Amino acid sequence: MSTTILVTGATGTVGTELIKALSNRGLTVRAGVHSIIKGDRLRQLNPDVQLVEIDYSKPETLHVALTGVDRLFLLTPFSEDQVAIGKRVIDAARQAGVQHIVRLSVAGADAEPGIQLGRWHREVEQYLEQSGVPYTILRPGSFMQNFANYNADAICHEGKLYMPLGEGKVSYIDVRDIAATAAHILSADTHAHQDKIYDLSGPQALSTAEVAAAIGQATGQPVTYVDVPEEAARQAMGQAPAWMSDAMMELYRISKAGYTAGTTTTVEEITGCAPRTIEQFAHDYSNRFKAKQ
Ligand SMILES: NC(=O)c1ccc[n+]([C@@H]2O[C@H](COP(=O)([O-])OP(=O)(O)OC[C@H]3O[C@@H](n4cnc5c(N)ncnc54)[C@H](OP(=O)(O)O)[C@@H]3O)[C@@H](O)[C@H]2O)c1
Incomplete structure (x- = not known):
């Protein structure tokens, strides 16, 4: 059976490119979309993509979307409740038996004292690090x-x-380089990227x-x-x-x-x-x- 990957935020700037980048890799790609109609365009980018509805404010949609998922790309929107959403999805993923979470964070998330945008992301990063689910954190600029x-x-x-x-x-x-990096990690056969944090520029x-x-x-x-x-x-x-x-x-x-x-050389290295x-x-x-x- 092929590995099933769920991409959250799939209709957004990063998610759209990731759905494209995951084409032709022999994986089952599931796009988590806020509304099925908005997700329709994703089929043109990746004809094999499965669409599944996710509304972060409705936990039952997470339960359905995560069923049978092996690997998760976790993107939270720029919203006031982004930390609560991130933690909720990590909990749901752990309960669903997800084996690897690739989390989209932000450059400088661990800076002290840093800025609010980074602190929100760092709180979710720490929750993920302590969740027991293997992870990779991407911190793009x-x-x-x-x-x-x-x-x-x-x-x-x-x-x-x-x-x-x-x-x-x-x-x-360029977001296409974030997507390429995430696609590479999500489709890797090895555990080489497990529990790593990558700064991307x-x-x-x-x-x-x-x-x-x-x-x-x-x-x-x-x-x-x-x-x-x-x-x-x-x-x-x-x-x-x-x-x-x-x-x-x-x-x-x-x-x-x-x-x-x-700047970092991480995109090219991966x-x-x-x-x-x-x-x-x-x-x-x-x-x-x-x-x-
Ligand atoms: N912009 C930057 O320069 C930058 C740099 C580093 C890190 N980041 C991080 O990147 C992330 C944003 O990525 P992006 O630009 O790709 O986001 P985006 O284009 O704004 O897309 C957000 C996605 O989340 C979905 N969404 C929104 N509310 C939802 C809800 N309640 N339930 C389910 N799905 C929902 C949206 O679907 P709908 O459109 O249908 O609602 C959309 O697919 C943020 O975490 C941000 O901190 C951004």
Whole structure:
């Protein structure tokens, strides 16, 4: 019988790429989707994928989704109850007899005193470490795809990349490299990655001006970085709740101060492929950044 892998958050930024990366590996891939209709698109990425509904607020859906699962990719959304959700899924996985959990955490989760985003993740990491279920923890830095998800409108319509990062450099990682790393670990025959923590980064630290230049180069439409004050960035988050905007401002502050610029070679060590550069990302996502003629 083939190994069954459950991917949580399967319709999201990381999950979608992981479903793709797990194709053609001879595994049974189950996509945990918040709604079956939203999950339909995943079948185009991986025709063999099974869809199963998971609503973190309904524990009974976890019980069904985890039945018969050997390995779990555990992703929690950026929500106020992310720690409670993470612990709930770990408990349910242990009860279901899951043999390995690959947990998506965040770079700097163990920094002292660190930032709130890291502390939330560290609490779940520690719960997992003590759960008795074999685990691998992935700690990626900021995603390159954030620019496509959150900045594309201003880039398309104004040719501007607004961020409150000053000259701070960040070692952005392409989500496809996180997915490749997770897929490799989830499909490994050995226990080589058991109870390990991996820091994942892109190949180099980049200033926001360098990101803007790479996107402009890829689209042929110049993009200018606008260094905005923190208060303007907070206002741009509109109706976001305080816990969310406070956590983001804290992340921006440490990035501006240069604390998120460290790089690692882990992606290449695990997958055998160098992580994608910002130029590759900008090229592959250029349609998302191009002004419609
Ligand atoms: N963005 C970054 O730069 C970065 C860097 C490092 C680490 N991280 C970590 O990455 C994680 C986020 O990953 P992502 O960007 O791939 O997330 P995402 O794109 O926001 O996707 C979240 C996924 O979770 C699902 N979901 C939301 N609420 C749910 C619920 N109540 N029950 C079941 N499923 C639910 C969503 O489905 P629906 O859309 O259908 O609700 C979606 O599939 C966070 O833990 C974050 O801390 C992010």
